[in-house]
Every structure is written in structure tokens, then in C-alpha cells.
Amino acid sequence: AIMKRCPDFRFRPVRVPAKWLEALARGTQARAGTILIVFAALIAVAATGLSQIRFNDNPLRYFDESFEFRRDSDAIERHLTGMETVQFSLESPEGESVFSPEFLREADRFADWLRTQEKVVFVGSITDVLKRLNRTLGGDDPDAYRIADSQEANAQAMMLYELSLPPGQDMNQMLDIGRTKTRLIAVLEDASGQDIHRFALKAEGWMEANTPEIATKAVSVGVAFAELSRRNNTAMIWGMLTVLVLVSGILMLTLRDLKLGALSLVPNVLPALLGFGFWGWLNGDVNLGSTVVTTMTFGIVVDDTVHVLMHYQRALRTGLGREDALRDTFRKVGTALMVTSIAIMSGFVIMTQSGFAINKHIGSLSAVVVALALVTDLVLLPAVLKKARS
Template sequence: MVQPAMPPLPDSGAWSDRLARLLVRHHLLALLLGGLLVLVSVLGVLRVGYTADNRVYFGERNADYQAFERLGDIYALSETVLFAFVGDTDLCTPPVLEGLRDFTAEAWLLPDALRVDSIANFQHSESRGDEIIVESLIPEDGALSAAQAQRIKRIAETSDELLNRLISPGCRALGVSVNLVPEGNATVSRTEVARIARSLQAEWQDRLPGLRIHVSGTVIGDAAISAAAERDTRLLVPAGFACVSVLMALGLGTFSGWLGTTLVTLGGALATLGFAGWLGIALIPATAVSPLAVMVLVSASCVHVVLGWTRRIAEGQDRTAATVAAVEENLSAITVTNLTTAIGFLCLNFSESPPLAQMGTIVSLGIVVGWLLTVLALPAMLLRLPDLRFRPLRLSPAALERLAGFALNQRGILTVFALLFLVSLAGLAQIRFNDSPLKYFDESFAFRTDSDAIEAALTGIESVQFSLDSGAEGSVFAPAFLNRVDRFATWMRQQDDVVFVGSLSDIVKRLNHTLGDGGPGGHDIAPTQAANAQAMMLYELSLPAGLDMNQMLNIDRTQTRVVVLLRDVDGQAIVDFADTAEAWLRANEPAIATQAVGFGVAFSKLTQRNNRAMVYGMLTVLVLVSGLMILTLRDLRLGLVSLVPNVLPAIFGFGLWGWFVGEVNLGSTVVTTMTFGIVVDDTVHILTHYRRRRRHGLEREEALRQTFRTVGAAVMVSSVAIFSGFAVMTQSGFALNQHMGGLTALVIVLALLTDLLLLPAVLRRTNQ
């Protein structure tokens, strides 16, 4: 049935009419140009790879990470693999301890292994006459007796160097820690090391079926980063594509429009991956979902063109005239909306985290390609593909007109949104920053479940470290310095969440106890530097290869490293502990006051730094997009009015997130900047059509009714598609993508409600 045509409107501009006619007249050439554009972009896909290095999250100027790297240089630190034997009963039995000894020996066979530590090769010291004997706690060969097993358990459980690190209270868990050479000197990839470690875990799980063997560490975590990126690329991007494709089919009601939209969005998504390859960007979870973002955003422009085309067809125009009209009618608006969306993503380059900046760059490039394909290729497909139409699932034009009348005349809408604004402001105060690389993974990753099991049974995964300088003492063996270190270690052991503290003072006290050179009872720091140094020298001379003290002492023995392991902490707790420890040192031991460093510390502070950086990104987007809106609408007051439905959705979204979720991470911090350019899309289409009708002499209500009738369906279909695409991201096993997708989807829904309900009320209130 042919629908009655609306009153004709003047052209939005001679340039758009001429360009629309040119594109339709030479549609095959335009289609060819679009295809070549995609081909050149997509060739970069051949260069796309994944990275297993989570250090990419830090920029070169990140001071916290630089401090962590300097610590690694001083103490020859490296990546780690941590195995844990966990049981339900006492594991300090001869069979298990003999197995631990054999496992420790096999762990040395891991590629690039630099050091292996367990209670099996722990260098226990004792005196025999005038000699100090240093030997492995578990004899290197031979069967163990029950008495030997109990002796080993007693020594290990009473050692500050082992308890809650390599043995749990009650000996229900035992650990094996492997350090590897730095990645720059590695002979195999860390992903391959992780694979071999998993194979070792599986092999020994079969050999010791009564135990549960878990594996974690930085190498396993890095491999999980790569696996998460590959999984999201392999599963979420196709799932998002399928979801958007189905929604397009249901909402558009035309085969040619659906297929054209599908091909355009697919071209934009592939181009995004191609740009990642051309720019040499290795994919991690944050960048792996970039094609999905482009896919759903490009579909929005296609929806407006296709629905404009179907409306003209329904009014009785032929395909050529309908195509020209649809392109001309929407060309200006989709150009502005794609530009504002690209600007929003480009401003992610303000981010302190390179992957988020890279995501912003490749998504913005993908959006530009998608816009070009919408202009070049989509009209040709509307003209050439079979014109098969079916009944779409969307609101009828009459229902959209009634919605416009309701929004314009319902005076309580402003009150409702004002209350929502106040509730959202209160919700913002509930937000807590929480960034922990471990907590980024959900339970579908073995790295997460293994790490949780190790934390529950054996030790903490997150570490905070301090490099203490002997300063005026001139040596780490000076009694005054060692006593300061010991007081600091004692204080830290009393803090919540601290499960282990490793310090030089513990070793010196043990050696002095062995030699009888300490204070009363022979279990203290010796009163002279020479005595402490002598004890350490005797100890180091007895250490086997690979178990030296370089991870605790610098080369000239003027600095020492104190390691603190925290159990079951989030990012904010890590930062709070680091700040508290630094404050305690300044107040109580200013001579050795220093900075708390660690990967977890750097990562947790990165979110806070990134949040501050994105304020500048948000201000930049606000200025640029607002200026574009004013220029596009050619009306200062209307341009300022447009800020209301563009700024409020992010406030509403974060406020509600604060009430119902409470935690934000690195992915959350970019949502405001990212979504500002997205939510502008609907506002641009509504106000562009509204302004044209007002300039044509229509009254406010009639102009708004016709606007909703013209673009209301496209606004709703495109918003649902964008919402669905980002909602798919919440199914990622990686928290950064979950938060980014969830928050963006929430903001898109709120933006739709704001555009359809609040914007008309504001237009009435401001007499526009």
C-alpha cells in the first residue's frame, strides 16, 4: 500500500543534491571505488598478530611502571611461573615431598628457566662444630623417612622465608616458583613457555592424582591476555555481527537494504582489522573488539539511508528517485554523525594506556571507511540488489507521531529527568576504581581459577616491593640499616591483606642464629657490620648455581629488596597499601623511605591517571562536537540545546553504574569520551530534520511529529543495533571489555530515551 507523502521540503543544500545525483548516476564506479578501498585496507589483516605482553598497557612515560622496570634492572628480576600442589590433608609426607623434589628438578627444564625455588631446594643452614652447613632442605636423592618428612615440615613452617610463600600452615599446599630470563633475552615466546608449563601441570596431575596442581605467574597471565584477545576476536566479533545482522533484517524490512547494510558494516569491520595490521598494532583484548564497535556504529548510518529509501518507495517513487532522495536527505547528517563519532574515538589518544589510544585510532579509521562505503557502495546496492520487502518489526509512523506529541506536551518529563540527574550524581560518589590484572579474567580462564586456588591455599598473587638504600650506612649489612629494615618488615606483617614479607633481615637473623653471633638467644642481627657480612658471605659461598642473592641484593650491596605478597586484594586496596606503607616509612624510618613499586601498583594507578587524562579528552570532544553541531544546525541556541541530550546520558550511565555495580576499571574510564561522539548521532538526525521543518514554516509540534515520523524509526533501530553490539561485549571473559561494553550499552539506551523524551521537552521549554 502506498503511504501518503509528507509535504515536500526544500533541499538541505545544493551540494548534497548534486552529490547524491552524481553518486547514483555513476553508482557502479562508486561501488568499484568502495571495493578498492576495502581491499587496500583489508590487506593489512595479513599483518595482524596478537601479543602476550601485558606491559603494552603502559606508556613510555608512565612513572609507576618505569619505577617497576628500574627495580627489575637492579635486582635482575624476570617473569615468573608459580606452581602449587594443593591437597585436603597434610602434604608433608615422604611420597609427596619426594614428588616435589622431582618436580622441582623438572621445572629447571622449562625454557629460559633462571631460578627455581621450593622447600625442596631451600638452602637451610645449620652449624656443625665450627662450620656452617648450607644444604637443600630435602636431600637431593634417596627415599625419605616419616621422621625426615616431619623435620622438613617443622623447619619450613617456622621459616619466615617459606611460610605463606612456598608452604602453607599445616602443609596443605606447597609451591614451586620459577623465574625466567627477561623476555628480551628469551629463546622462545612466553606463550610457548606457558604451553609447556601447562603440559607439565597436566603430566604431574596424572602422576599425583590425589593432589590438585595449579599454575599461575606473570608468564601464564601474559598468555591469558593473548588467549582473551583471540577468543574475543573469534567469538564476540562474529556473534556481534550476527546479532546486528538479524536486527537489521527485522528492523529494515528490505532484502536489498539488509544485504547492503550487512556488506557495508562487514567492510568497515574488516578495514578496522586491516588498519591494525598496517599500523603494526598487536591485538590484545582492548583492541580485539574494535571491529565489533565499528560494525555497530557504521550500521547506524546505513539504517537512516535505507529507511529513507524504503519510505520513498512506499510513497510511490521509483528506485532511482528514492535512492537519490534518501542519500540527499541523510548525507549531511550521516557525515556529521560519523565525524563526531570518529572525533570521540580519536580523543582516546589522550589515554595514558597505549592500547586504548590504539583502539581509538583504528576505530576512527574504520568509521571513516564505513562512512565512505555508506556513501559509495550502499546506493549502488539499493539500486542493483533484488527489491524484496517484508513487514519490519518497528513502531509505525503513527505511533512515532503520538510519541512526539506525548514527549512535547507531558510536563512531568523534565521533573523525572531532574530526579534521575540527582540520583545519578549520588551514584557517582559510589564509584570505586578497581584494576587488578588477575581480576580482569573471569572463571572461564584457567589462569583465574588457578590463581584464585593458589591465593586461597598457599600465598598471595599480588606483590608490592620496596628497594631500600643503606645510604649513610654504606652497606646493607650495617646493623642500624638492618634493624630499620626489620622494623619495617615487622610492621608490614601486621597489616591486613599481607600474607608474606620477604626481607634481608630475616636471612641475616637466621644465619646469626645458626652461627650464634646474634643477640641474646643467638637469633638477632649481629651488632657489627663485619659479623653480618661474614655470615652472608659464608652463606653465599655455599649456595648452588642459580640460587644466589642477586634478587634480593644489588651488585655493590648497598640496596636490598623487600617483597610483600597481598592476598585477595583489588586495585584500590593495592594502592591504599602502597600509600600507607610509604607514609609509614616517611614518618617512622625516613632514612630508608622509598617508593612502593610493583606491576599491580602501576596497573592500579594507571586507571586513576587515565581517568584524569580522559578529562582532557572529554573536554576536547565537547568543544569540537559542540562546535560542529552549531555549524551544522546554523543556530547557536539550538546547538546549545543539543548539549542536553548529549551530556546527560554519560552522567546518568555512570551514576546508575555506581549504584548497581560500583566498580570501574581501565575500560570504564574511556566510555564518557567514547560515547559522547556516538550519542550525538541521534540528536543530529532529529535536530537536522526538525530545523528544516521549522524553517519551512511548520509549528513546533507538527515539525516534531513529522521529524519523528521521518527519522524516529531509524533512530530506534540504529540505537537498538548499537546497544546490542556493545551488549555482546559484556559476554567477554575480560573485565575491561565487559565494563566498556556494559557501560556503553547503558549510555546508548539512556541517550535514546533522552532524545525521544527529554529533547522535545527541552525544545518546548526553550521555545525552539
């Protein structure tokens, strides 16, 4: 409607000179072997970079230092204690309470093991409270720093302690009302999401092997985010593989060429592989935002590949030779690929200015993948087509 009412409003199309595009087509054909070697080396570097990637879905690290919340959190970790906690709900055997000596000794063994683990800066357990109480009631005798041998003695010591607490304070943060469960807390310092996930699995495994009577699951916000990230990553990998199969099948049917359909996998897969590989070397941290980049940018990557292959095959069917068909393809679609890719990259680059890690990672990785898709389609794909047809 706007264009109809403004007939004098004209756009001057942006075009890359045809001679430049033809020179690019000739260059990729003439140096096909060198291009394949260079990309093989890049793939090797990217593959090793993938091993450097660590999943770090830590809500505290989602915000950069421009946020006061992040600055305060970092100051607390530097000067006071860790900000990440992992909690365990330990339940006493049926018919007993948390003051059972056998149960408390098992819990104390687990607490002592936790204190030996890397990144653990504090462990809060009811057993520590009871041992301090027994030492105080024993006249500060060092030998009295232990768990009492009877359930009644432990319960009475705890009752005395609770009666001594200021008004409004109690032990409900560590004990349930029925006194059959107790909460054990481990505080971790400078722990990534992957560190928290590994710690939780290791702690659960240790309990299963050494204290099966009180074995339980680790819980916390960090553990939940780590599990969410793991499930999301698994789903994304399977989704990506499914999409690859479907898109390749559709391209084979559309192009009516099995070899071209198979070759389309190269420019469709490599941008994400190279992008995440280089990201592993440059940054390494991947969060929930990063993992959606592969499937989110896949449509853009495939679109570029379809444009090149469709025009290339159409030119071949008109009787042109392979080199002439490629030059004709670059003349007709080269400008469109460059303009759309640059426009999309510009939009994603704006997101890199965000102080929120998920937005920043999506913007950075998406811009890199789109750029690599353009390079792959205009440089690598012609070289692959030449070698495959020779």
C-alpha cells in the same frame, strides 16, 4: 556492484508506525514536567552511584572463572597466599653496604609497619633472614633474634648462610651483586587496583616521614597498572570536557542558535553520567576498557542529538509550531534513531559474553550508554525543548 547485478534483490525497510512516533512526541510534550522530575531523580541516583565506582585494573581479575589461570589464582589466594606483590628497592647510604646496622634497623622498621597494614599477608625482608641467623648462631637464644651491632657480623652471618645454600641457589633475588641494595617484598591478598595504588602511596608517604634515608618508590605490575589507569582516567576526563566544548560550539555555529547549542549538552552528557552511575550500583569495578566508553560512544550520542535538533529546527523554519515541528521530527528521524541504536547495541551485547573483563565492560557499558542516549533524545530532549521555549 552486488546490488547492480542483483536487481531483483529487495529489502523491505523496517519502519516504526508514524502514529506511534507522533503519540510519543505528544506524550513527551504533555508530560514534560513529570519527565524532568523523573530524570532529575535518576540523575541523583546515578550521581550517588558514581561514588561507588572503584578503579580495578588488576591483571589477575581481567579473566573470569572460565579460565584455568583465574581458577588457579583464586585457589592460591584461598588456601596459600596472596597473588599481588608490591616491591621496594632499598639502597644503603653511600659508602656503606646493606649490612650496616643502622640501615637494617630502618628497613626492619618499615617491614614491621607493612605487616600491620590491611590486606598484607606476608613481608619478605633480608632483616628477617639475618635475625633468624643470629638467633641460630646464638644457640637459639630468644634474645639473639635481632640485628647484629656491627656490619661485619651481619655480613659474615649472611656469607655463612649463602655458603650453606644448595647448588644453584643464592641471595641475588634479595640482594644486588654489590650488596648495596636489597629488595623488600609485600604480598597482598584480595587487593583491587585501587587498593594497590593506595597501599603504594601510603607506604611511600610513611617512608618519607619516618625513614627518609631509605625512602624509595613502590614498584610492581599492579602498581604500574594502577598508575596507568589513573593517567588514562585523567586524560579521558580532560578529553571528554574538550570534546563537549568543541561539539557544543560546532552545534551552535551549525544551528545558528545559542540556546539550542547549549541544550544539546543535556542529551550528550546524561547518557554517560547515567550509565556509569547505574554501573556503580550494579558492579562498581571500572578498568581501562570501561574508561574509553565515554569518548567511544560520544560520537553515537552526538549523532542522535544532531539528527533531532537539525530536523526540529528545519521544521520550525518552515513555519510549523513547536509541537508540530517535534511530531514531524519524530516521524522523519524516529525510525532511524531506533534502528541504528538497536543495531549498535546488539553488536556491543555480543561483547558481554567475553570472559575477558576489558571486552565485557566495553560491551556492557557501551550498550547501556547507547540505550540511554536513545531514551534521552526521544523522551528527555523534547521535554527540555518545551520548557526552554515556554
